[in-house]
Amino acid sequence: MIAIENVHKQFGALHVLKGVDLSVQKGEVLSMIGGSGSGKSTMLMCINGLEGIQQGRITVDGVEVHAKATDLNKLRRRIGIVFQQWNAFPHLTVLENVTLAPRKVLGKSREEAEVIAVEQLSHVGLKEKLAVFPSRLSGGQQQRMAIARALAMSPDYMLFDEVTSALDPQLVGEVLDTMRMLSKEGMTMIVVTHEMRFAREVSDRVAFFREGRIHEIGSPDQIFENPQQPETAAFLKSI
Numbered sequence: 001m002i003a004i005e006n007v008h009k010q011f012g013a014l015h016v017l018k019g020v021d022l023s024v025q026k027g028e029v030l031s032m033i034g035g036s037g038s039g040k041s042t043m044l045m046c047i048n049g050l051e052g053i054q055q056g057r058i059t060v061d062g063v064e065v066h067a068k069a070t071d072l073n074k075l076r077r078r079i080g081i082v083f084q085q086w087n088a089f090p091h092l093t094v095l096e097n098v099t100l101a102p103r104k105v106l107g108k109s110r111e112e113a114e115v116i117a118v119e120q121l122s123h124v125g126l127k128e129k130l131a132v133f134p135s136r137l138s139g140g141q142q143q144r145m146a147i148a149r150a151l152a153m154s155p156d157y158m159l160f161d162e163v164t165s166a167l168d169p170q171l172v173g174e175v176l177d178t179m180r181m182l183s184k185e186g187m188t189m190i191v192v193t194h195e196m197r198f199a200r201e202v203s204d205r206v207a208f209f210r211e212g213r214i215h216e217i218g219s220p221d222q223i224f225e226n227p228q229q230p231e232t233a234a235f236l237k238s239i
């Protein structure tokens, strides 16, 4: 379980997260939606310790992310993250790119890492692309490679930060389908997204961020069909 308690985050004078409380259970898919600058991406960065916090507490299966004694590298191995864009190493093949983390971080042999990488690349539908260089992949395929790379670490949690935002519209579907597949397999996922259809169809819960707080959280049915807060309704109308 990921537990977020009264988290505050500031960048200098800019108070970006103003007391966020949230817990995400094992196997749950939580989507974070909200306007630009409402703090969604920052929240993700705080969860895996890429950003510090000024107040509050985040724990992942009881391990406090920002405690001095916490081995962040060890914790991060359990939390895969996929960003809007991942710059793969251009001189390495798709297979080589995905073997890197298991080899360097998990200390697997080349052979072991390749077995893992082939498995995960097949999983995301890129079995035919193992020997190809990343520049030859479409944007959607590159994002699926980034997902395979994160999965190669056998994470317990996956965080997605607007992974389809940089894609041409016709490539969005294949990436969302891959995420949908992971959710069906029981992966615990936190997804920052502007894809309302995905949030609606795949999430167990949807959190609407506004001005650094979770303004409303509920089932997709509640948020999209029957929002309790006028600001939630206004946001959904505006997009």
Ligand SMILES: Nc1ncnc2c1ncn2[C@@H]1O[C@H](COP(=O)(O)OP(=O)(O)OP(=O)(O)O)[C@@H](O)[C@H]1O
Pocket (backbone or CB within 6 Å): 011, 014, 016, 034, 035, 036, 037, 038, 039, 040, 041, 042, 043, 209
């Ligand atoms: N490293 C940083 N240094 C300073 N300010 C930052 C930094 N990262 C984010 N911010 C600011 O924090 C605020 C929240 O940004 P964040 O990216 O979390 O919002 P968001 O809800 O994910 O927005 P979007 O949907 O546009 O990505 C913004 O005002 C942003 O400019």
